[in-house]
Amino acid sequence: MNLSEEQLQFVFHLRQAGITDRDVMKVMETTPRDVFLEGIFRDRAYEDRPLPISCGQTISQPSTVARMTEALELNKRCKVLEIGTGSGYQAAILAPLVRRVYTVERHPALAKAADKLLTGLGYTNITVITGDGSHGLPAQAPFDRIIMTAAAEDPPAVLLNQLKDGGIMVLPVGQSDTVQNLIKVIKTNGRFEYKELGEVRFVPLLGGIAKDPAA
Numbered sequence: 677m678n679l680s681e682e683q684l685q686f687v688f689h690l691r692q693a694g695i696t697d698r699d700v701m702k703v704m705e706t707t708p709r710d711v712f713l714e715g716i717f718r719d720r721a722y723e724d725r726p727l728p729i730s731c732g733q734t735i736s737q738p739s740t741v742a743r744m745t746e747a748l749e750l751n752k753r754c755k756v757l758e759i760g761t762g763s764g765y766q767a768a769i770l771a772p773l774v775r776r777v778y779t780v781e782r783h784p785a786l787a788k789a790a791d792k793l794l795t796g797l798g799y800t801n802i803t804v805i806t807g808d809g810s811h812g813l814p815a816q817a818p819f820d821r822i823i824m825t826a827a828a829e830d831p832p833a834v835l836l837n838q839l840k841d842g843g844i845m846v847l848p849v850g851q852s853d854t855v856q857n858l859i860k861v862i863k864t865n866g867r868f869e870y871k872e873l874g875e876v877r878f879v880p881l882l883g884g885i886a887k888d889p890a891a
């Protein structure tokens with residue numbers, strides 16, 4: 677595969693951010709980010725920055741997407757729950773590495789657009805659900821892995837309860853709206869071990885389903 681100058685820079689930034697997992701690097705290299713963006717932001721898709729998407733939300737910074745994906749220690753048997761579909765990019769990064777991805781988004785317009793885009797791109801193991809992810813997804817629980825791409829003040833107990841024993845959850849935690857701590861939670865024999873992975877910036881986890889303006 678021939679990478680453009682921009683894509684080579686993109687890979688360089690991921691390596692600089694300390695991403696070493698080969699499978700994660702490969703999926704980051706081979707998943708186009710521009711298709712998850714609109715208008716002028718498409719031209720900036722391979723910058724290592726969060727960028728605006730519709731409904732006032734953001735697509736996460738690629739090095740953060742890679743860091744969270746790596747921290748999940750995925751394998752092909754994993755059933756994964758993502759809270760915060762946004763553009764669908766993180767779900768597209770997870771999908772080739774696991775058995776199934778369930779991704780929940782509170783903005784109906786974003787969920788609908790991500791579902792259409794991911795289906796059009798040929799992903800067959802991603803289910804996009806419109807809903808309030810702070811309740812998790814009881815109908816499909818328990819999960820091998822859970823990733824939250826919106827920040828909570830504490831790891832939500834509901835989600836910890838939907839994590840399988842031996843499972844891993846990665847999420848931004850903090851009281852600030854601007855800077856939070858990325859946390860990895862490992863569940864073993866019903867007990868939780870917490871590891872801090874450094875600072876991140878995410879939009880907050882909000883309750884309820886958003887009322888998007890009619891399209």
Ligand code: SAM
Nearest residue numbers: 735760762763765766781782809825826881882
């Ligand atoms: N993972 C996304 C991507 O790859 O584009 C980026 C997610 S963006 C940083 C956070 C998303 O979480 C927003 O789309 C926001 O609407 C969503 N969100 C916030 N609270 C939520 C909740 N309770 N349930 C589901 N989605 C939520």
